[in-house]
Amino acid sequence: MFSQSVRSFTKQALQWSRIKLVHQRITLTKFTTLFFYLALFNCIILIALQTVAFVDNEDATEIITGFLNQANVTQDHIIYISNNELLKCKDLPSLSDANCETWLQEDDGDDDNDSNDSKSRRSLGGFFSARSVSVPRHHSENAKTEKYSNGTISGLELDNGKVLDTSCIQSLIWLNDVIHDSMAEDVVTLVFQIWLFFLSLATILNESLPHLGAAIAGHVLVTAWAGYRIRNTHKLREHYQELIVHQVCEGVDFLGAWWDVRTDHTIPILVFNVIAFVLATYLATRLYRVYARETFNRVRASPRLHKIYKLVLVLSVCVQLSGFFTVAATAMWLDKASTGSINRVAKHLVLYRAVFSTMAVLEIPWAILGWICIRSENRRQFWIFAGISVLLLASSSAIFASPLYQFIFQTWPFFASMTIVSYLLILVITVLGVWSRTQFGKGLPEFLKEEEKLEGADFAPVYIPDLKDRKSFDSEKGHGSDIDTEPIASLPPLLASQPLHKPPPAEKRYRTSSVYSDINRDTVKLSSTPPLAQAILSEQSPVSDCPPTPNRSNFETASRSPLSRTPGDRSERSRNSLPGNPRPINIQESSSGRPGRTGLIRI
Incomplete structure (x- = not known):
């Protein structure tokens, strides 16, 4: 009984000591404190906004799925938009038996002045004015099915008495796939915000330059995507209004003011991302000055070793980013290939799932090995890391030859951007990993061990900056310099008035023998x-x-x-x-x- 109480007390003491250590690192300077609270508040706010956006997309999916299910529409065709045309294919477009046909188009591209051109120009020219007109949103529970004599559903009758044919209902397959992709984007972005917060926290706790660089790169990517998503929302709305509402469905709007709600909820995401990016960049530059000085001046090393260490830092930043982007891109592809209309026409889907599942399992250990083996110069771990790198690079390159992968890559911009980033990271990591292997045995582990010993000591590491950098260094640390450059002025009046006694020059000293x-x-x-x-x-x-x-x-x-x-x-x-x-x-x-x-x- 006594031993259990002692054990529990010891565990609590260790927990409190860790919490105290975390608090000390966070409140080390005013910049570390501001950087932590910025990452925390940014994570909470953007998670809330991304959750709202996810709920909006989920509502739209429920409405569209309700119409598709009630009309009993089989998703045996691939419907997508290419060059402002709504295409309908029996198989993947790159295959010979796809039999793709242009279902709807915004402009027929000829020079005549036919009714199609006038309708298209009227719709495109008056899009923004027509968009402001209030159109009631229809719900599937108010619709009634119209059937032929043989029992086949011919359309849906809405509550206002208007009948929708099967072509109108089938066109919703494209819209349903697009909104489902938006839901996947919301989930990935939400998880990315959580990952970005822990990355910022690791930056402060470890005073790590790679984590700091990865955090800023993450802010750049998520801000760029938030801006692109607003533009993409307007583009999708334009396609929806022109091709589906005004053409095939003859003015029936299934979503009504949903697009305005989505835009209103997307703009704050961009605003907060821009603010967080600007503030994080400013604080990161201040932290970088401190971390870089302490990293490269705490333990003196040769310029060649510093060059090696800087490239290892670049490799570490790429490893940190690839740990998320490679897994996210793989998960998004598996989700896309397993749901929607692609699932019905995809061939060798079991093989694709096996390959991508294997890649997803190997990517986490691969990122961990890439962080450890280069710093410790462990040759056995390096060869495992190199083997996984070659496997990931080969599989990522070979998968581009797949027609299914090409189709998803061309029709999903977010997945395309994630795939490009992850592929470039794998390529850079492989090249830098091979280069780092050629630098083994040049003292990098000893340099890092000395740095870790000083960081883990019970006293603050000694760092004496140059006189020209002392003022800026003290301002970064948040305190003034303890070294008085005017010793005479700080002495008492009686002592300050006395001249300082200096030893005589060496040539004037007497030489004696004994x-x-x-x-x-x-x-x-x-x-x-x-x-x-x-x-x-x-x-x-x-x-x-x-x-x-x-x-x-x-x-x-x-x-x-x-x-x-x-x-x-x-x-x-x-x-x-x-x-x-x-x-x-x-x-x-x-x-x-x-x-x-x-x-x-x-x-």
């Missing part, structure tokens, strides 16, 4: 003089500057007699008391009752 410098003499034995003998020694008469040197017997006898230091005249004392000059000590022989010889020893 018995210690004579190699022909025997070993000299001395005994310490009690402090009580100083009063007696001070009364002795001065001796000549060059007294006779005592022999060995004199020193042996003098070991039992008091030592006296002859004061001499002032000039002699001042000369002997100069810095760097020895101090004279007289040894007198008094055991025989007669005055003996006095030896002068300079120490």
Whole structure:
């Protein structure tokens, strides 16, 4: 019972110590504190906004799926938009048996002035004005099915008495796929915000330059995508209004004001991403100055080793980013190929799932090995990492030859951007990994170990910046310099008025000799003089500057007699008391009752 209580107390103490350590790292400077709270608030706000956007897309999917299910529409065709045309294919467009046909188009492209052109120009020219007209949104529960005599559904009758044919309902397959892709984008972006927060937290706790670089790169990518998504929303709305509402469905709007709601919920995401990117970039530059100085000046190393370490930092940034983008791109492809109309026409889908599932399983250990093996120069781990890198690079390159992969890549911009980023990261990591292998044995692990020892010590690591950088370094750390560059002004008035005594130049110092410098003499034995003998020694008469040197017997006898230091005249004392000059000590022989010889020893 007692041991369990001790164990629980120990666990709690360890937990509190870790929490205290985390708090100390976060509140180390004002910039680390601001960077942490910026990452936290940005994560919370953007997660809430992305959740709202996901709910909006889910509502639209439920409405469209309701119409498709009620009309019993089989998704045995691929319907997509290419060059402002709504195409309908029996198979993947790149295959010979696809039999793709142009279902609807915004402009027929000819030079005549037919009814199709007038309708298209009227729709495109008056799009923004027509978009402001309030169109009621129809729901599937208010629709009634129209059937032929053989029982086949011919269309749906809405609550206002208007009948929708099967062509109108089938055109909703494209819209349903597009909104389903938007839901997947919301999930990936939401997870990315969480990953970005933990990446920022790791930057502060580890004072890590790779994590800092990966966090800023993540802000750039998510901000760019937020801006592109607003543009893509307007483009999708334009296609929907022109091709589906005004042409095939004859003015029936299934979503109504949903597009306005989606736009209103998408703009704040872009605004907060831009604000977070600007603030994070500013704080990251301040943190980078501190982390870079401490990293490259804490442990002195050669310029060549610094160059190797900088490239290893670039490799580490790529590894951090690839840990998310490769997994996200793989998961998005598996979701796309397993749902919707593509699932019915995809061939060798089991093989694709096996390949991408294997890639998804290997990507996490691959990222971890890439971080560890290069820094520790572990050759066995490196060959495992290199093998996985080659496998991922080969599979990512070969998959582009797949017609299914090409179709998803061409029709889904978000997936295309994620795939390009992940592929480039894999390529850069493979190249830098091979280059890093050629740099093994040049002292990088020792450099990193010395840095880790200083970081893990109980005291702050010693870092003395240059005088020109001291002011900026202190401002980055959030405190002033403790080194006073004006020592005279800080002294009391009495001491400040006195001139500072400087030692004389080396060429003006006196050179003296002693018995210690004579190699022909025997070993000299001395005994310490009690402090009580100083009063007696001070009364002795001065001796000549060059007294006779005592022999060995004199020193042996003098070991039992008091030592006296002859004061001499002032000039002699001042000369002997100069810095760097020895101090004279007289040894007198008094055991025989007669005055003996006095030896002068300079120490």
